[in-house]
Amino acid sequence: MDPMAGLENAPMSEKLFAYILVNYRWVFVLLFLLPLSLLYDAFFYVRNKIIFRLRSAPRQHDARVKDVQRQITAWAASGGRQKLCTARPGWQNMSFRRGKYKKTHYNVNVNLIDILEVNPNSRTVRCEPMVSMGQLTATLLPLGWTIPIVPELDDLTVGGLVMGTGVETSSHAHGLFQHICESYELVLADGSVVTCSATENSDLFYAVPWSYGTLGFLVSATIRLIPAHSFVRLTYIPCHSLEELSKTFADESAKREENDFVEGLVYSAESGVVMVGKSTNQADPDRINRIGDYWKPWFFKHVERFLKTGGGVEFIPTRHYYHRHSRSIFWQMQDIVPFGNHPIFRYLLGWAVPPKVSLMKLTQGETVKKMYETHQIIQDMLVPITDLAGAIKVFHREINMYPLWLCPFYLPDNPGMLRPRDDRSQMYVDIGAYGAPKNPEYKAEATTRRLEAYVREVRGFQMLYADTFMTESEFEAMFDHRLYDRLRDKLARTKDAFPRVYDKINRSARD
Numbered sequence: 001m002d003p004m005a006g007l008e009n010a011p012m013s014e015k016l017f018a019y020i021l022v023n024y025r026w027v028f029v030l031l032f033l034l035p036l037s038l039l040y041d042a043f044f045y046v047r048n049k050i051i052f053r054l055r056s057a058p059r060q061h062d063a064r065v066k067d068v069q070r071q072i073t074a075w076a077a078s079g080g081r082q083k084l085c086t087a088r089p090g091w092q093n094m095s096f097r098r099g100k101y102k103k104t105h106y107n108v109n110v111n112l113i114d115i116l117e118v119n120p121n122s123r124t125v126r127c128e129p130m131v132s133m134g135q136l137t138a139t140l141l142p143l144g145w146t147i148p149i150v151p152e153l154d155d156l157t158v159g160g161l162v163m164g165t166g167v168e169t170s171s172h173a174h175g176l177f178q179h180i181c182e183s184y185e186l187v188l189a190d191g192s193v194v195t196c197s198a199t200e201n202s203d204l205f206y207a208v209p210w211s212y213g214t215l216g217f218l219v220s221a222t223i224r225l226i227p228a229h230s231f232v233r234l235t236y237i238p239c240h241s242l243e244e245l246s247k248t249f250a251d252e253s254a255k256r257e258e259n260d261f262v263e264g265l266v267y268s269a270e271s272g273v274v275m276v277g278k279s280t281n282q283a284d285p286d287r288i289n290r291i292g293d294y295w296k297p298w299f300f301k302h303v304e305r306f307l308k309t310g311g312g313v314e315f316i317p318t319r320h321y322y323h324r325h326s327r328s329i330f331w332q333m334q335d336i337v338p339f340g341n342h343p344i345f346r347y348l349l350g351w352a353v354p355p356k357v358s359l360m361k362l363t364q365g366e367t368v369k370k371m372y373e374t375h376q377i378i379q380d381m382l383v384p385i386t387d388l389a390g391a392i393k394v395f396h397r398e399i400n401m402y403p404l405w406l407c408p409f410y411l412p413d414n415p416g417m418l419r420p421r422d423d424r425s426q427m428y429v430d431i432g433a434y435g436a437p438k439n440p441e442y443k444a445e446a447t448t449r450r451l452e453a454y455v456r457e458v459r460g461f462q463m464l465y466a467d468t469f470m471t472e473s474e475f476e477a478m479f480d481h482r483l484y485d486r487l488r489d490k491l492a493r494t495k496d497a498f499p500r501v502y503d504k505i506n507r508s509a510r511d
């Protein structure tokens, strides 16, 4: 990264400060952020234990919902001129930026953080919106259950994943996070509480995903459960041409019953590794790899080795598999602690990483923020899987940056924001780019706009936690707003109470 970019005319001292901040960020991370992250985790660990020991959390749900209703009544009584958003501070969430609207909108506290019920009979788990993925797997796996899609990273919340989206390597079989949800409980703008599902208030049920909290506040979601297995039998298939890679990936993704997990990591324009996983309780002891142990190499580095050594099979403990990219925050850690994958570092301090994303966000400062703005791309583009090879070529031309993350997902032809191409259920693929582009022509806005145009052309979608530079009409060409607009017209007070999705996610609405 060039820390001087954009600072050409700044005083020397400012340039030096910028240089130190960016190139020696790891000093701050190691000395300050890591210990703070540990304290933060320890606090929540103890709190969670106490809550469950007292068994008080589920009983308090109704009272907490009433508190959300009370806040909406108070907002209406105060004239209701401001729009509403959740009070969760922007630094805590898993998006790249903070919404500026948090400062101007009326903040409603939806601080509901408990797992309410694990029901083996109906095979469902009912969660409050602030339940995180780390919390959910820690709770469910010992009970022998899991949810069909566990989006990585640990701190993603049920609320954010329902109102935004979630995708993981089992999505080729189960769809996106919204497709494993059976019902939502919401507090609407008129203060009423409604439950919606595919059979009850179905319009609302299909309109909620990707609505970014602009139809109502989620207070609980009921999610499908499937039995958990102890291991994932993971087969690594190295590919040495783009054609081989895209064909293998598409063929394996199409085996929806046979494969429980499918993932791809692309290491260059012509090489990548496709991984195919099957859940199992039987593991060959000689081939067990506990990839999540802190002294183990970062997962994307481990996978890269198979390009040289040929394919392989490993048995990975399920929780290790779910959180396989967490320690290296996909590959972002290499820019934050450049020697983080060195064995000495891993053995000495590996147990303390990764630092909390939220704390990094809180403490990053303007200089680091500017560096990320100009020198990094963080995007997930969702395109029909038939366009995978073409899309990789476009990514190569525009950013020339590796690894790229490939994650297939099945998109059913349901009503709502995401209409599959030709109104036909089909397989898509999420292409994730996280890092510093090697293309010297890279310009954050211009390049991203070209990528966005390409994605619209192939009838794909952009994940909205990242920067979007689309205009409102381009955004509406990508996402089908018909059902959404109908509901905003129909539900009392909604248009006064909530901004439109675009007003929350466009680049100028975020800092």
Ligand SMILES: Cc1cc2nc3c(=O)[nH]c(=O)nc-3n(C[C@H](O)[C@H](O)[C@H](O)COP(=O)(O)OP(=O)(O)OC[C@H]3O[C@@H](n4cnc5c(N)ncnc54)[C@H](O)[C@@H]3O)c2cc1C
Binding pocket: 044, 045, 048, 049, 052, 113, 115, 116, 117, 118, 130, 132, 134, 135, 136, 138, 139, 140, 142, 154, 155
């Ligand atoms: C805001 C927040 C953020 C968190 N973030 C993370 C994170 O980033 N990463 C991470 O790994 N963990 C996270 N946690 C989770 C926390 O660390 C774990 O819950 C903790 O590790 C408990 O695990 P345990 O196996 O030691 O619990 P134990 O006390 O051994 O109990 C097992 C689990 O079973 C659950 N349980 C038992 N009976 C029921 C029932 N009837 N219904 C529902 N659940 C039941 C309990 O939740 C309990 O967690 C977070 C928790 C909170 C509140």
Ligand SMILES: NC(=O)C1=CN([C@@H]2O[C@H](COP(=O)(O)OP(=O)(O)OC[C@H]3O[C@@H](n4cnc5c(N)ncnc54)[C@H](OP(=O)(O)O)[C@@H]3O)[C@@H](O)[C@H]2O)C=CC1
Binding pocket: 084, 085, 086, 087, 088, 092, 093, 094, 095, 099, 110, 129, 151, 152, 153, 155, 156, 157, 158, 159, 160, 161, 163, 164, 165, 166, 167, 168, 212, 213, 214, 216, 217, 218, 219, 463, 464, 465, 504
């Ligand atoms: N593996 C994956 O699939 C990954 C997904 N992501 C993305 O990260 C985001 C989730 O991050 P997370 O930190 O959990 O969530 P956020 O706090 O970022 O919330 C995302 C959106 O959901 C809204 N929202 C959250 N909770 C509620 C609620 N209870 N009621 C109404 N609206 C709500 C927020 O509204 P408001 O603005 O009012 O707070 C916000 O617009 C998603 O957009 C997801 O797509 C990121 C990384 C990986």
Ligand SMILES: CC(C)=CCC[C@@H](C)[C@H]1CC[C@@]2(C)C3=C(CC[C@]12C)[C@@]1(C)CC[C@H](O)C(C)(C)[C@@H]1CC3
Binding pocket: 094, 095, 096, 152, 167, 329, 330, 332, 357, 360, 361, 364, 368, 369, 372, 378, 380, 430, 432, 434, 463, 465
């Ligand atoms: C669909 C999938 C798997 C998406 C993965 C997205 C992650 C790679 C994103 C989500 C949040 C994210 C944008 C983030 C960052 C890196 C990429 C992340 C982790 C970092 C940590 C980069 C360093 C930055 O200074 C800062 C701390 C602000 C951000 C915080 C959010």
